[in-house]
Amino acid sequence: MPKKWMDSIFGHVVASKDLKLLLSIGGLYALSVALSNTFVNVFLWKQSGQFIDLALYNLMSVIFQPLAFLMAGKLSKHIDRVYVLRIGISLMSLFYIAVLVVGENAAQHLLLLGSLIGLGTGFYWLAFNVLTFEVTEPETRDFFNGFLGLLTSFAGMTGPLTAGFIITKRTGYQGYFFIFALSLTLFLLAVILTIWLGKRHAKGNFNIRHVLNERKQNKDWRKVTWAHVTQGLREGTFVFVIVVWVFVVTNNELALGTYGLVTSGTQFIFYYLTARLLKVAYRKRAILVGGLLLYGAIFLLLFHLTFPKLILYGIIISVAYPLLLIPYVSLTYDVIGKASRAAELRVEYIIVREWFLNIGRIASILFFIAIISIFPEEHAIPYVLLIVGSGHLWIYFFVKRIQPPDAHSDVMPNVNESEGQSSPDKTV
DSSP: OHHHHHHHHHOSOOOOHHHHHHHHHHHHHHHHHHHHHHHHHHHHHHHHOOHHHHHHHHHHHHHHHHHHHHHHHHHHTTSOHHHHHHHHHHHHHHHHHHHHHHGGGGGGGHHHHHHHHHHHHHHHHHHHHHHHHHHOOHHHHHHHHHHHHHHHHHHHHHHHHHHHHHHHTSSTTHHHHHHHHHHHHHHHHHHHHGGGSOOOOOOSOOOHHHHHHHHHHOHHHHHHHHHHHHHHHHHHHHHHHHHHHHHHHHOOHHHHHHHHHHHHHHHHHHHHHHHHHOOGGGHHHHHHHHHHHHHHHGGGGSSSOOHHHHHHHHHHHHHHHHHHHHHHHHHHHHHHHTSTTTTTTHHHHHHHHHHHHHHHHHHHHHHHHHHHHHSOHHHHHHHHHHHHTTHHHHHHHHHTTOOOOSSOOOOOOOOOOTTTTOHHHHOO
16 A cells, blocks of 8 residues: 555656665655754754844755765765765764763853854765765656655654653753753664665766856856845745744744744645646746745844744745745756756756855855844844845846756756745745
């Protein structure tokens, strides 16, 4: 029965050993992140009580992510890609070890913790994206992405709720330490699974300069990179402000888990519906509607913040993200697929894409820090959100004149979308 059910959704697929192993690793990663990442910001907030400290932690993360992508990209052209994946998972494990070691003094080590999580995230996703392309074939890629999406959605629905329940049942920081230790265990299991992945020998030369220069000749690629800057504008600040607001309004970690359950569940349904129903001809309209919904939802948060308002906000953005991200990611891959030497330099295109995304995130957090350093937080933050929150709306104006491809490109692997999957910690 389970086999027939899977075949009815994804079609009949003969999955290789490496494909199953990579799915398992991706599932363990998703569950570990879903359990802990949201609560890391709350954990630091409870120690510090200052938004500027959270901003510094997240700033270090988004600064080190592009550096990690660059280092991982270079390594992936010289050593087995599986080793790069192990480095990423090991760095994530080291982050949780560091959190457990510093314990109640974590707020005093924000820069170290932020750099570790940034390095781990960058190494992991670069390697995972490349391996996804290499262990799947055109006939198994939809199955892989679909099943990984199910695992990620399930983790996003159950992880925060489970963590919130455990934290509220334990005194002090005991619940947090238990959850962080559980995440560490899941990462260690993922490292162990990489032992059985087949060897993926490196080949080709690393040429990031060519991909950067492509922006001069290829106006569509240039527009896509600028669109990623505006995408990052929202993600940089919203990723930590919203989860802290949910906690501040309710003073209850279980409420934060409930918020995660509602938003992930809604997002799961609308990702499925959008993927099944959205036609290529309506891609850009969907991007515009998604951007308008994401920006409009912010106005719910400007005055008299309540938990029902936050839940409504979460539902609206969970409807909007699939509308925006599914066509936007497809359009991005189409543009890269038509770019110069795309098949040969797919790693470099992923890196440059991430660089521009993180430029937006860095600018967002620096702007946030500058404003709250001058004006009182309670008055300044809503206006900051109104400005940086427009980022996804600007995407439409960069991509609206990009022409659809003559044929579908099969160049790019699955790439994690920080808010769209997101990633647990990124659905803001």
